[in-house]
Amino acid sequence: MKRWGIAQLLLTTGLSIALWLVAAIACTCVGSTGIHWPAPGQWSYRLEPVILSSLVGAALAAAGVVYQAILRNPLADPYLLGVSTGASLAGYLWKLQFIATLLGALGLGAAAVSQQLFAFAGALASVAIVLALSSRRGRLEPLTLLLVGVIVNAVNAAIFLLISTISRDLTAVPTFLIGGIQTNLSNQQIASAAVAIAIGWILLMWIAGHLNTAILSEGEAQSLGVRIHRLRWTAMVVASLITASAVAISGPIGFVGLVCPHLARLVVGSDHRRLLPISTALGAALLAIADAASRLMIGSAQTWLPVGVLTALLGGPFFLALLWQNRRRMALAEGLS
Amino acid sequence: MTLLSANQLCFSYGRRPALDQVNITLSAGEVVALIGPNGSGKSTLIKLLLGHLSGSGQIHWNDQPLQRWSRRELAKLVAYLPQSPQTDVDQRVVDVLRLGRAPYLGPFGLESERDLRIVRQVSQTLGLDELLNRGIDELSGGQRQSIFVGRCxxxxxxxxxxxxxxxxxxxxxxxxxxxxxxRLSKEQSMAVLVASHDLNLAAAFADRLVLISQGRIISSGPPDQVLDPKILSDTYQIPIERIDRPGKPPLVFPRFDD
Incomplete structure:
Protein backbone atom coordinates (compact mmCIF):
# COMPACT_ATOMS: atom_id res chain seq x y z
CA MET A 1 0.00 0.00 0.00
CA LYS A 2 1.81 3.13 -1.22
CA ARG A 3 0.86 6.55 0.05
CA TRP A 4 -0.38 8.99 -2.60
CA GLY A 5 1.90 11.88 -1.65
CA ILE A 6 3.72 14.60 -3.56
CA ALA A 7 6.41 12.11 -4.64
CA GLN A 8 3.84 9.70 -6.13
CA LEU A 9 2.02 12.56 -7.83
CA LEU A 10 5.22 13.88 -9.43
CA LEU A 11 6.43 10.38 -10.33
CA THR A 12 3.13 9.45 -12.01
CA THR A 13 2.97 12.77 -13.89
CA GLY A 14 6.65 12.41 -14.91
CA LEU A 15 6.11 8.84 -16.14
CA SER A 16 3.06 9.98 -18.09
CA ILE A 17 5.05 12.74 -19.78
CA ALA A 18 7.89 10.31 -20.52
CA LEU A 19 5.43 7.83 -22.07
CA TRP A 20 4.04 10.55 -24.31
CA LEU A 21 7.52 11.91 -25.20
CA VAL A 22 8.70 8.52 -26.46
CA ALA A 23 5.66 8.24 -28.74
CA ALA A 24 5.89 11.89 -29.82
CA ILE A 25 9.58 11.65 -30.78
CA ALA A 26 8.87 8.46 -32.74
CA CYS A 27 5.99 10.19 -34.52
CA THR A 28 8.16 13.14 -35.63
CA CYS A 29 10.13 10.59 -37.66
CA VAL A 30 7.02 9.72 -39.67
CA GLY A 31 6.20 11.74 -42.73
CA SER A 32 4.37 11.28 -46.00
CA THR A 33 7.68 10.29 -47.59
CA GLY A 34 8.41 7.50 -45.12
CA ILE A 35 10.07 6.95 -41.73
CA HIS A 36 13.32 8.75 -41.10
CA TRP A 37 14.84 11.25 -38.68
CA PRO A 38 13.68 14.72 -39.79
CA ALA A 39 16.15 16.85 -41.72
CA PRO A 40 16.92 20.26 -40.11
CA GLY A 41 14.36 22.08 -42.30
CA GLN A 42 11.62 19.50 -41.63
CA TRP A 43 11.32 19.91 -37.86
CA SER A 44 8.71 22.67 -37.84
CA TYR A 45 6.17 20.94 -40.08
CA ARG A 46 6.86 17.51 -38.54
CA LEU A 47 6.38 18.82 -35.00
CA GLU A 48 3.14 20.70 -35.61
CA PRO A 49 0.84 17.72 -36.29
CA VAL A 50 2.46 15.74 -33.46
CA ILE A 51 1.86 18.57 -30.97
CA LEU A 52 -1.69 19.18 -32.20
CA SER A 53 -2.72 15.51 -32.21
CA SER A 54 -1.16 15.02 -28.75
CA LEU A 55 -3.05 18.01 -27.40
CA VAL A 56 -6.37 16.78 -28.80
CA GLY A 57 -5.77 13.16 -27.72
CA ALA A 58 -4.80 14.24 -24.19
CA ALA A 59 -7.91 16.40 -23.82
CA LEU A 60 -10.32 13.74 -25.12
CA ALA A 61 -8.80 10.97 -22.97
CA ALA A 62 -8.88 13.11 -19.81
CA ALA A 63 -12.49 14.12 -20.52
CA GLY A 64 -13.36 10.43 -21.09
CA VAL A 65 -12.04 9.48 -17.63
CA VAL A 66 -14.13 12.22 -16.04
CA TYR A 67 -17.37 11.51 -17.96
CA GLN A 68 -17.09 7.78 -17.17
CA ALA A 69 -16.69 8.60 -13.45
CA ILE A 70 -19.36 11.25 -12.97
CA LEU A 71 -21.94 9.52 -15.17
CA ARG A 72 -21.05 6.16 -13.58
CA ASN A 73 -21.02 4.72 -17.08
CA PRO A 74 -17.98 2.92 -18.55
CA LEU A 75 -19.32 3.61 -22.07
CA ALA A 76 -19.34 7.40 -21.70
CA ASP A 77 -17.10 9.35 -24.08
CA PRO A 78 -17.11 12.98 -25.29
CA TYR A 79 -18.04 11.81 -28.81
CA LEU A 80 -20.76 9.36 -27.83
CA LEU A 81 -22.36 11.92 -25.50
CA GLY A 82 -22.74 14.43 -28.31
CA VAL A 83 -20.33 16.88 -26.62
CA SER A 84 -17.81 16.76 -29.45
CA THR A 85 -20.28 17.42 -32.27
CA GLY A 86 -21.95 20.18 -30.23
CA ALA A 87 -18.59 21.90 -29.77
CA SER A 88 -17.65 21.30 -33.40
CA LEU A 89 -20.92 22.74 -34.72
CA ALA A 90 -20.62 25.83 -32.52
CA GLY A 91 -16.97 26.23 -33.56
CA TYR A 92 -18.07 26.12 -37.23
CA LEU A 93 -20.90 28.60 -36.64
CA TRP A 94 -18.38 31.05 -35.13
CA LYS A 95 -16.62 31.23 -38.50
CA LEU A 96 -19.78 32.20 -40.39
CA GLN A 97 -20.27 35.77 -41.51
CA PHE A 98 -23.80 36.17 -40.15
CA ILE A 99 -22.73 35.02 -36.68
CA ALA A 100 -19.87 37.56 -36.76
CA THR A 101 -22.41 40.22 -37.79
CA LEU A 102 -24.78 39.11 -35.00
CA LEU A 103 -21.99 39.24 -32.41
CA GLY A 104 -21.01 42.68 -33.69
CA ALA A 105 -24.62 43.88 -33.34
CA LEU A 106 -24.61 42.62 -29.74
CA GLY A 107 -21.45 44.60 -29.10
CA LEU A 108 -19.28 41.47 -28.93
CA GLY A 109 -16.37 41.42 -31.35
CA ALA A 110 -14.69 38.23 -32.52
CA ALA A 111 -11.84 38.98 -30.15
CA ALA A 112 -14.19 39.00 -27.15
CA VAL A 113 -15.90 35.75 -28.08
CA SER A 114 -13.20 33.34 -29.19
CA GLN A 115 -13.82 30.18 -31.15
CA GLN A 116 -13.00 28.13 -28.02
CA LEU A 117 -15.62 29.98 -26.02
CA PHE A 118 -18.19 29.39 -28.74
CA ALA A 119 -17.26 25.70 -28.94
CA PHE A 120 -17.48 25.49 -25.13
CA ALA A 121 -21.03 26.87 -25.22
CA GLY A 122 -21.92 24.29 -27.91
CA ALA A 123 -20.43 21.47 -25.82
CA LEU A 124 -22.33 22.55 -22.70
CA ALA A 125 -25.59 22.93 -24.64
CA SER A 126 -25.23 19.41 -26.05
CA VAL A 127 -24.37 17.82 -22.73
CA ALA A 128 -27.25 19.68 -21.04
CA ILE A 129 -29.70 18.33 -23.64
CA VAL A 130 -28.31 14.79 -23.33
CA LEU A 131 -28.49 14.87 -19.52
CA ALA A 132 -31.96 16.41 -19.43
CA LEU A 133 -33.40 13.82 -21.83
CA SER A 134 -31.72 10.78 -20.32
CA SER A 135 -32.48 11.29 -16.65
CA ARG A 136 -35.60 10.12 -14.92
CA ARG A 137 -36.37 11.28 -11.39
CA GLY A 138 -32.83 12.59 -11.11
CA ARG A 139 -31.21 9.27 -12.12
CA LEU A 140 -29.29 8.82 -15.34
CA GLU A 141 -30.16 5.78 -17.38
CA PRO A 142 -26.97 4.50 -19.07
CA LEU A 143 -28.56 3.08 -22.22
CA THR A 144 -30.86 6.08 -22.73
CA LEU A 145 -27.83 8.33 -22.25
CA LEU A 146 -26.03 6.70 -25.17
CA LEU A 147 -29.13 6.67 -27.38
CA VAL A 148 -29.79 10.36 -26.72
CA GLY A 149 -26.09 11.04 -27.44
CA VAL A 150 -26.43 9.31 -30.82
CA ILE A 151 -29.53 11.40 -31.64
CA VAL A 152 -27.85 14.66 -30.57
CA ASN A 153 -24.83 13.75 -32.74
CA ALA A 154 -27.12 13.11 -35.71
CA VAL A 155 -29.03 16.38 -35.22
CA ASN A 156 -25.78 18.36 -34.85
CA ALA A 157 -24.44 16.76 -38.04
CA ALA A 158 -27.69 17.51 -39.89
CA ILE A 159 -27.64 21.18 -38.82
CA PHE A 160 -24.01 21.43 -39.89
CA LEU A 161 -24.64 19.86 -43.32
CA LEU A 162 -27.69 22.07 -43.86
CA ILE A 163 -25.77 25.27 -43.11
CA SER A 164 -22.67 24.25 -45.05
CA THR A 165 -24.80 23.28 -48.08
CA ILE A 166 -26.75 26.55 -48.01
CA SER A 167 -23.55 28.56 -47.66
CA ARG A 168 -21.91 26.40 -50.38
CA ASP A 169 -18.93 25.65 -48.16
CA LEU A 170 -18.31 21.92 -48.20
CA THR A 171 -14.58 22.05 -47.41
CA ALA A 172 -15.14 21.53 -43.69
CA VAL A 173 -17.48 18.53 -44.14
CA PRO A 174 -14.88 15.70 -43.78
CA THR A 175 -13.40 17.29 -40.64
CA PHE A 176 -16.81 17.78 -39.08
CA LEU A 177 -18.03 14.29 -39.81
CA ILE A 178 -15.01 12.38 -38.61
CA GLY A 179 -12.41 14.81 -37.28
CA GLY A 180 -8.79 15.25 -38.22
CA ILE A 181 -5.63 17.15 -37.39
CA GLN A 182 -5.21 20.22 -39.59
CA THR A 183 -2.08 22.28 -39.81
CA ASN A 184 -3.55 25.54 -41.05
CA LEU A 185 -4.32 26.94 -37.60
CA SER A 186 -3.04 30.24 -36.28
CA ASN A 187 -0.62 30.30 -33.36
CA GLN A 188 -3.27 32.09 -31.31
CA GLN A 189 -5.79 29.28 -31.90
CA ILE A 190 -3.26 26.64 -30.87
CA ALA A 191 -2.06 28.61 -27.83
CA SER A 192 -5.55 29.32 -26.50
CA ALA A 193 -6.53 25.64 -26.87
CA ALA A 194 -3.31 24.53 -25.13
CA VAL A 195 -3.81 26.95 -22.22
CA ALA A 196 -7.47 25.97 -21.75
CA ILE A 197 -6.63 22.24 -21.83
CA ALA A 198 -3.69 22.65 -19.41
CA ILE A 199 -5.72 24.66 -16.89
CA GLY A 200 -8.65 22.26 -17.18
CA TRP A 201 -6.38 19.25 -16.67
CA ILE A 202 -4.82 20.73 -13.51
CA LEU A 203 -8.31 21.43 -12.14
CA LEU A 204 -9.32 17.84 -12.83
CA MET A 205 -6.18 16.53 -11.10
CA TRP A 206 -7.04 18.78 -8.13
CA ILE A 207 -10.36 16.95 -7.66
CA ALA A 208 -9.12 13.51 -8.80
CA GLY A 209 -9.09 12.12 -5.25
CA HIS A 210 -12.75 12.94 -4.77
CA LEU A 211 -13.65 11.65 -8.25
CA ASN A 212 -13.17 8.18 -6.68
CA THR A 213 -16.34 8.81 -4.66
CA ALA A 214 -18.36 9.78 -7.76
CA ILE A 215 -18.98 6.09 -8.47
CA LEU A 216 -20.86 5.76 -5.15
CA SER A 217 -24.46 6.68 -4.44
CA GLU A 218 -25.08 10.34 -3.61
CA GLY A 219 -25.74 9.52 0.04
CA GLU A 220 -22.48 7.59 0.40
CA ALA A 221 -20.44 10.29 -1.33
CA GLN A 222 -21.99 12.99 0.87
CA SER A 223 -21.28 10.92 3.96
CA LEU A 224 -17.64 10.78 2.92
CA GLY A 225 -17.54 14.57 3.07
CA VAL A 226 -17.90 15.20 -0.67
CA ARG A 227 -20.32 17.79 -2.01
CA ILE A 228 -21.22 15.43 -4.78
CA HIS A 229 -23.51 17.71 -6.83
CA ARG A 230 -20.88 20.43 -6.89
CA LEU A 231 -18.18 17.89 -7.73
CA ARG A 232 -20.21 16.42 -10.62
CA TRP A 233 -21.04 19.84 -12.06
CA THR A 234 -17.47 21.12 -11.71
CA ALA A 235 -16.09 18.02 -13.36
CA MET A 236 -18.75 18.15 -16.11
CA VAL A 237 -18.04 21.81 -16.93
CA VAL A 238 -14.24 21.39 -16.92
CA ALA A 239 -14.38 18.18 -19.00
CA SER A 240 -16.67 19.95 -21.49
CA LEU A 241 -14.27 22.92 -21.60
CA ILE A 242 -11.26 20.82 -22.50
CA THR A 243 -13.31 18.76 -24.98
CA ALA A 244 -14.50 21.95 -26.65
CA SER A 245 -10.96 23.36 -26.79
CA ALA A 246 -9.74 20.19 -28.50
CA VAL A 247 -12.67 19.81 -30.87
CA ALA A 248 -12.41 23.46 -31.96
CA ILE A 249 -9.07 22.60 -33.57
CA SER A 250 -9.71 19.04 -34.75
CA GLY A 251 -13.43 18.36 -35.18
CA PRO A 252 -15.06 15.46 -33.36
CA ILE A 253 -12.59 12.58 -33.16
CA GLY A 254 -14.32 9.52 -31.79
CA PHE A 255 -13.41 6.74 -29.37
CA VAL A 256 -10.12 8.19 -27.97
CA GLY A 257 -12.01 9.26 -24.85
CA LEU A 258 -13.54 5.80 -24.57
CA VAL A 259 -10.57 3.54 -25.28
CA CYS A 260 -7.75 5.31 -23.38
CA PRO A 261 -9.36 5.32 -19.90
CA HIS A 262 -10.01 1.59 -20.22
CA LEU A 263 -6.45 0.86 -21.36
CA ALA A 264 -5.12 2.99 -18.48
CA ARG A 265 -7.35 1.10 -16.02
CA LEU A 266 -5.68 -2.15 -17.09
CA VAL A 267 -2.31 -0.65 -16.12
CA VAL A 268 -2.99 1.38 -12.96
CA GLY A 269 -6.41 0.27 -11.68
CA SER A 270 -9.42 2.43 -10.95
CA ASP A 271 -7.91 5.13 -8.68
CA HIS A 272 -8.52 8.40 -10.55
CA ARG A 273 -5.38 10.01 -9.13
CA ARG A 274 -3.31 7.60 -11.25
CA LEU A 275 -5.89 6.95 -13.93
CA LEU A 276 -6.20 10.56 -15.07
CA PRO A 277 -2.50 11.28 -15.85
CA ILE A 278 -1.85 7.85 -17.40
CA SER A 279 -5.00 8.01 -19.53
CA THR A 280 -4.11 11.55 -20.64
CA ALA A 281 -0.64 10.40 -21.73
CA LEU A 282 -2.10 7.37 -23.53
CA GLY A 283 -4.58 9.63 -25.35
CA ALA A 284 -1.81 12.01 -26.43
CA ALA A 285 0.44 9.15 -27.54
CA LEU A 286 -2.26 7.12 -29.31
CA LEU A 287 -3.66 10.02 -31.30
CA ALA A 288 -0.15 11.14 -32.30
CA ILE A 289 0.59 7.58 -33.46
CA ALA A 290 -2.76 7.32 -35.29
CA ASP A 291 -2.13 10.65 -37.01
CA ALA A 292 1.39 9.57 -38.02
CA ALA A 293 -0.05 6.29 -39.35
CA SER A 294 -2.63 8.16 -41.39
CA ARG A 295 0.14 10.31 -42.90
CA LEU A 296 2.15 7.21 -43.71
CA MET A 297 -0.83 5.46 -45.31
CA ILE A 298 -1.50 8.37 -47.61
CA GLY A 299 2.16 8.53 -48.65
CA SER A 300 3.00 11.20 -51.15
CA ALA A 301 -0.51 11.33 -52.66
CA GLN A 302 -1.93 14.88 -52.67
CA THR A 303 -4.76 14.11 -50.30
CA TRP A 304 -5.54 13.91 -46.58
CA LEU A 305 -6.85 11.06 -44.45
CA PRO A 306 -8.59 12.39 -41.32
CA VAL A 307 -7.19 10.65 -38.24
CA GLY A 308 -10.78 10.15 -37.06
CA VAL A 309 -11.10 7.44 -39.73
CA LEU A 310 -8.44 5.34 -37.99
CA THR A 311 -9.72 5.98 -34.47
CA ALA A 312 -13.25 4.99 -35.56
CA LEU A 313 -11.99 1.84 -37.31
CA LEU A 314 -10.08 0.76 -34.20
CA GLY A 315 -12.40 2.20 -31.56
CA GLY A 316 -15.70 0.92 -32.99
CA PRO A 317 -14.95 -2.79 -32.38
CA PHE A 318 -13.48 -1.84 -28.97
CA PHE A 319 -16.76 -0.14 -28.07
CA LEU A 320 -18.76 -3.22 -29.08
CA ALA A 321 -16.47 -5.46 -26.99
CA LEU A 322 -16.88 -3.09 -24.06
CA LEU A 323 -20.67 -3.05 -24.46
CA TRP A 324 -20.61 -6.84 -24.29
CA GLN A 325 -18.37 -6.86 -21.22
CA ASN A 326 -20.48 -4.15 -19.60
CA ARG A 327 -23.45 -6.50 -19.46
CA ARG A 328 -21.36 -8.74 -17.21
CA ARG A 329 -20.25 -5.76 -15.11
CA MET A 330 -23.81 -4.57 -14.65
CA ALA A 331 -24.90 -8.07 -13.63
CA LEU A 332 -22.01 -8.17 -11.14
CA ALA A 333 -22.81 -4.70 -9.80
CA GLU A 334 -26.42 -5.76 -9.30
CA GLY A 335 -25.15 -8.83 -7.51
CA LEU A 336 -22.97 -6.67 -5.26
CA SER A 337 -25.90 -4.49 -4.30
CA MET B 1 -22.23 12.21 26.41
CA THR B 2 -25.09 13.03 24.02
CA LEU B 3 -23.78 13.07 20.49
CA LEU B 4 -27.03 13.47 18.60
CA SER B 5 -30.17 15.21 19.65
CA ALA B 6 -33.08 15.58 17.22
CA ASN B 7 -36.42 17.16 18.08
CA GLN B 8 -39.77 17.54 16.36
CA LEU B 9 -38.58 16.09 13.05
CA CYS B 10 -41.17 16.15 10.28
CA PHE B 11 -40.74 15.18 6.65
CA SER B 12 -43.05 14.49 3.70
CA TYR B 13 -42.52 12.94 0.27
CA GLY B 14 -44.74 15.32 -1.69
CA ARG B 15 -48.04 15.25 0.17
CA ARG B 16 -47.35 11.91 1.83
CA PRO B 17 -46.06 12.42 5.39
CA ALA B 18 -43.10 10.15 6.15
CA LEU B 19 -42.06 11.41 9.60
CA ASP B 20 -44.18 13.20 12.16
CA GLN B 21 -42.87 14.87 15.34
CA VAL B 22 -39.98 12.45 15.83
CA ASN B 23 -37.55 12.95 18.74
CA ILE B 24 -34.41 10.87 19.08
CA THR B 25 -31.08 11.01 20.92
CA LEU B 26 -27.88 9.03 20.58
CA SER B 27 -25.03 8.90 23.09
CA ALA B 28 -21.41 7.77 22.91
CA GLY B 29 -20.96 4.06 23.58
CA GLU B 30 -24.62 3.29 22.94
CA VAL B 31 -26.24 0.99 20.36
CA VAL B 32 -29.75 2.06 19.38
CA ALA B 33 -31.79 -0.09 17.00
CA LEU B 34 -34.55 1.40 14.87
CA ILE B 35 -37.24 -1.20 14.27
CA GLY B 36 -40.55 -1.01 12.46
CA PRO B 37 -42.42 -2.28 9.39
CA ASN B 38 -41.44 -1.52 5.80
CA GLY B 39 -42.17 2.10 4.89
CA SER B 40 -42.38 3.17 8.53
CA GLY B 41 -39.75 5.90 8.09
CA LYS B 42 -36.54 4.28 9.37
CA SER B 43 -34.42 5.06 6.29
CA THR B 44 -35.97 8.51 5.98
CA LEU B 45 -35.07 9.28 9.58
CA ILE B 46 -31.44 8.22 9.03
CA LYS B 47 -31.19 10.34 5.86
CA LEU B 48 -32.69 13.31 7.66
CA LEU B 49 -30.20 12.98 10.53
CA LEU B 50 -27.35 13.03 8.01
CA GLY B 51 -28.74 16.01 6.10
CA HIS B 52 -29.33 13.98 2.93
CA LEU B 53 -32.98 15.07 3.14
CA SER B 54 -34.19 18.31 4.59
CA GLY B 55 -37.38 18.54 6.62
CA SER B 56 -38.46 20.57 9.64
CA GLY B 57 -37.28 20.27 13.24
CA GLN B 58 -33.93 20.61 15.00
CA ILE B 59 -30.97 18.28 14.59
CA HIS B 60 -27.85 18.84 16.67
CA TRP B 61 -24.63 16.87 16.36
CA ASN B 62 -22.26 17.57 19.26
CA ASP B 63 -24.55 20.44 20.31
CA GLN B 64 -24.08 22.17 16.96
CA PRO B 65 -27.00 22.53 14.53
CA LEU B 66 -26.71 20.26 11.49
CA GLN B 67 -26.83 23.26 9.13
CA ARG B 68 -23.60 24.61 10.63
CA TRP B 69 -21.62 21.44 9.93
CA SER B 70 -19.64 21.36 6.69
CA ARG B 71 -19.98 18.08 4.79
CA ARG B 72 -16.31 17.34 5.40
CA GLU B 73 -16.40 17.97 9.16
CA LEU B 74 -19.63 16.00 9.60
CA ALA B 75 -18.02 13.07 7.72
CA LYS B 76 -15.26 13.02 10.35
CA LEU B 77 -17.92 12.71 13.07
CA VAL B 78 -20.57 10.43 11.51
CA ALA B 79 -20.26 7.52 9.07
CA TYR B 80 -23.15 6.08 7.09
CA LEU B 81 -23.69 2.61 5.66
CA PRO B 82 -26.68 2.44 3.30
CA GLN B 83 -28.79 -0.62 2.62
CA SER B 84 -27.03 -1.32 -0.70
CA PRO B 85 -23.53 0.21 -0.71
CA GLN B 86 -22.23 0.82 -4.20
CA THR B 87 -18.82 0.07 -5.55
CA ASP B 88 -16.82 -0.24 -8.73
CA VAL B 89 -16.37 -3.93 -9.51
CA ASP B 90 -12.76 -3.17 -10.54
CA GLN B 91 -11.88 -1.97 -7.03
CA ARG B 92 -9.75 -3.94 -4.61
CA VAL B 93 -10.55 -4.19 -0.90
CA VAL B 94 -7.80 -1.72 -0.04
CA ASP B 95 -9.27 0.84 -2.51
CA VAL B 96 -12.65 0.64 -0.74
CA LEU B 97 -11.05 1.09 2.69
CA ARG B 98 -9.01 4.07 1.45
CA LEU B 99 -12.20 5.76 0.27
CA GLY B 100 -13.05 6.13 3.95
CA ARG B 101 -10.23 8.66 4.22
CA ALA B 102 -11.94 10.96 1.67
CA PRO B 103 -12.84 13.60 4.32
CA TYR B 104 -9.14 13.95 5.19
CA LEU B 105 -7.65 14.15 1.67
CA GLY B 106 -5.77 17.23 0.52
CA PRO B 107 -5.77 18.82 -2.94
CA PHE B 108 -4.80 16.39 -5.73
CA GLY B 109 -6.12 13.66 -3.39
CA LEU B 110 -2.88 13.74 -1.36
CA GLU B 111 -2.76 11.33 1.60
CA SER B 112 -0.84 11.67 4.87
CA GLU B 113 1.09 8.91 6.68
CA ARG B 114 -1.75 8.93 9.19
CA ASP B 115 -4.28 8.07 6.46
CA LEU B 116 -2.47 4.83 5.64
CA ARG B 117 -1.90 4.02 9.32
CA ILE B 118 -5.66 4.27 10.00
CA VAL B 119 -6.47 2.07 7.00
CA ARG B 120 -4.00 -0.56 8.28
CA GLN B 121 -5.50 -0.38 11.79
CA VAL B 122 -9.02 -0.86 10.43
CA SER B 123 -7.86 -3.78 8.32
CA GLN B 124 -6.34 -5.43 11.43
CA THR B 125 -9.39 -4.71 13.61
CA LEU B 126 -11.70 -6.39 11.09
CA GLY B 127 -9.26 -9.17 10.13
CA LEU B 128 -9.09 -8.05 6.51
CA ASP B 129 -5.29 -8.18 6.03
CA GLU B 130 -5.44 -11.29 3.86
CA LEU B 131 -8.11 -9.75 1.61
CA LEU B 132 -6.57 -6.32 0.98
CA ASN B 133 -5.47 -7.00 -2.59
CA ARG B 134 -8.47 -9.10 -3.57
CA GLY B 135 -11.08 -7.70 -5.97
CA ILE B 136 -14.32 -6.67 -4.28
CA ASP B 137 -16.28 -8.84 -6.74
CA GLU B 138 -14.40 -11.96 -5.56
CA LEU B 139 -15.78 -11.77 -2.02
CA SER B 140 -18.83 -13.21 -0.29
CA GLY B 141 -21.70 -11.00 0.88
CA GLY B 142 -20.52 -11.21 4.50
CA GLN B 143 -16.95 -10.26 3.63
CA ARG B 144 -18.16 -7.33 1.53
CA GLN B 145 -20.29 -6.02 4.36
CA SER B 146 -17.25 -6.14 6.69
CA ILE B 147 -15.33 -4.11 4.14
CA PHE B 148 -18.05 -1.47 3.91
CA VAL B 149 -18.08 -1.29 7.72
CA GLY B 150 -14.30 -0.87 7.42
CA ARG B 151 -14.80 2.04 5.01
CA CYS B 152 -16.98 3.68 7.67
CA ARG B 183 -17.84 -4.33 20.39
CA LEU B 184 -17.09 -1.03 18.63
CA SER B 185 -19.61 0.82 20.75
CA LYS B 186 -18.17 -0.52 24.00
CA GLU B 187 -14.43 -0.52 23.15
CA GLN B 188 -14.28 2.71 21.15
CA SER B 189 -17.26 4.54 22.73
CA MET B 190 -18.86 4.65 19.31
CA ALA B 191 -22.52 5.65 19.06
CA VAL B 192 -24.36 3.26 16.74
CA LEU B 193 -27.82 3.76 15.26
CA VAL B 194 -28.87 0.75 13.22
CA ALA B 195 -32.13 0.12 11.40
CA SER B 196 -33.10 -3.54 11.37
CA HIS B 197 -36.01 -5.82 10.63
CA ASP B 198 -34.68 -8.55 12.91
CA LEU B 199 -36.30 -7.75 16.26
CA ASN B 200 -34.49 -10.47 18.22
CA LEU B 201 -31.05 -9.61 16.87
CA ALA B 202 -31.71 -5.94 17.59
CA ALA B 203 -32.86 -6.78 21.12
CA ALA B 204 -29.81 -8.99 21.74
CA PHE B 205 -27.25 -6.33 20.91
CA ALA B 206 -28.91 -2.92 21.30
CA ASP B 207 -29.06 -0.92 24.51
CA ARG B 208 -32.28 0.74 23.35
CA LEU B 209 -34.92 -0.01 20.75
CA VAL B 210 -36.95 2.65 18.96
CA LEU B 211 -40.14 1.29 17.39
CA ILE B 212 -41.38 3.45 14.54
CA SER B 213 -44.54 3.09 12.50
CA GLN B 214 -46.17 5.37 9.92
CA GLY B 215 -43.58 8.04 10.65
CA ARG B 216 -44.21 8.18 14.41
CA ILE B 217 -42.29 6.74 17.33
CA ILE B 218 -44.57 4.20 18.97
CA SER B 219 -42.28 3.10 21.75
CA SER B 220 -38.69 3.72 22.84
CA GLY B 221 -36.58 2.21 25.61
CA PRO B 222 -34.83 -1.00 26.69
CA PRO B 223 -35.68 -4.14 24.64
CA ASP B 224 -37.67 -5.63 27.50
CA GLN B 225 -40.02 -2.64 27.44
CA VAL B 226 -40.34 -2.08 23.68
CA LEU B 227 -40.88 -5.71 22.68
CA ASP B 228 -44.42 -5.70 24.03
CA PRO B 229 -46.48 -8.31 22.12
CA LYS B 230 -49.61 -6.15 22.04
CA ILE B 231 -47.81 -3.08 20.70
CA LEU B 232 -45.87 -5.19 18.17
CA SER B 233 -49.04 -7.01 17.06
CA ASP B 234 -50.77 -3.66 16.47
CA THR B 235 -47.75 -2.22 14.67
CA TYR B 236 -47.05 -5.18 12.36
CA GLN B 237 -50.74 -6.17 12.02
CA ILE B 238 -50.00 -9.81 12.85
CA PRO B 239 -50.31 -11.74 16.13
CA ILE B 240 -46.94 -11.78 17.91
CA GLU B 241 -45.88 -13.93 20.85
CA ARG B 242 -43.13 -13.31 23.38
CA ILE B 243 -40.91 -15.64 25.39
CA ASP B 244 -39.26 -14.14 28.46
CA ARG B 245 -35.80 -15.39 29.48
CA PRO B 246 -34.32 -14.52 32.87
CA GLY B 247 -31.37 -12.13 32.56
CA LYS B 248 -31.65 -11.99 28.78
CA PRO B 249 -33.71 -9.95 26.32
CA PRO B 250 -37.08 -11.53 25.42
CA LEU B 251 -37.65 -13.35 22.15
CA VAL B 252 -40.60 -12.39 19.94
CA PHE B 253 -41.98 -14.19 16.91
CA PRO B 254 -45.13 -14.26 14.78
CA ARG B 255 -47.74 -16.80 15.80
CA PHE B 256 -47.82 -19.17 12.83
CA ASP B 257 -50.66 -21.45 13.91
CA ASP B 258 -53.48 -18.87 13.60
Missing part, protein backbone atom coordinates in the same frame (compact mmCIF):
# COMPACT_ATOMS: atom_id res chain seq x y z
CA UNK B 153 -14.39 3.00 10.41
CA UNK B 154 -11.62 4.53 8.28
CA UNK B 155 -13.50 7.82 8.68
CA UNK B 156 -12.64 7.61 12.42
CA UNK B 157 -16.22 8.51 13.26
CA UNK B 158 -17.72 9.00 16.69
CA UNK B 159 -21.08 7.70 15.40
CA UNK B 160 -22.21 5.20 12.78
CA UNK B 161 -25.64 5.16 11.15
CA UNK B 162 -26.45 1.89 9.41
CA UNK B 163 -29.53 1.26 7.32
CA UNK B 164 -30.54 -2.41 7.47
CA UNK B 165 -26.95 -3.67 7.14
CA UNK B 166 -27.98 -7.31 7.69
CA UNK B 167 -30.52 -7.50 4.83
CA UNK B 168 -28.45 -9.71 2.52
CA UNK B 169 -26.55 -11.66 5.17
CA UNK B 170 -27.03 -15.20 6.43
CA UNK B 171 -27.62 -15.86 10.14
CA UNK B 172 -23.95 -16.30 11.05
CA UNK B 173 -22.88 -13.11 9.26
CA UNK B 174 -25.78 -11.15 10.79
CA UNK B 175 -24.58 -12.28 14.20
CA UNK B 176 -20.96 -11.38 13.42
CA UNK B 177 -21.97 -7.91 12.22
CA UNK B 178 -24.04 -7.10 15.29
CA UNK B 179 -21.31 -8.45 17.59
CA UNK B 180 -18.85 -6.16 15.83
CA UNK B 181 -21.11 -3.12 16.19
CA UNK B 182 -21.60 -3.92 19.87
Missing amino acids: LAQEPKAMLLDEPNTFLDLAHQMDLFKLLH
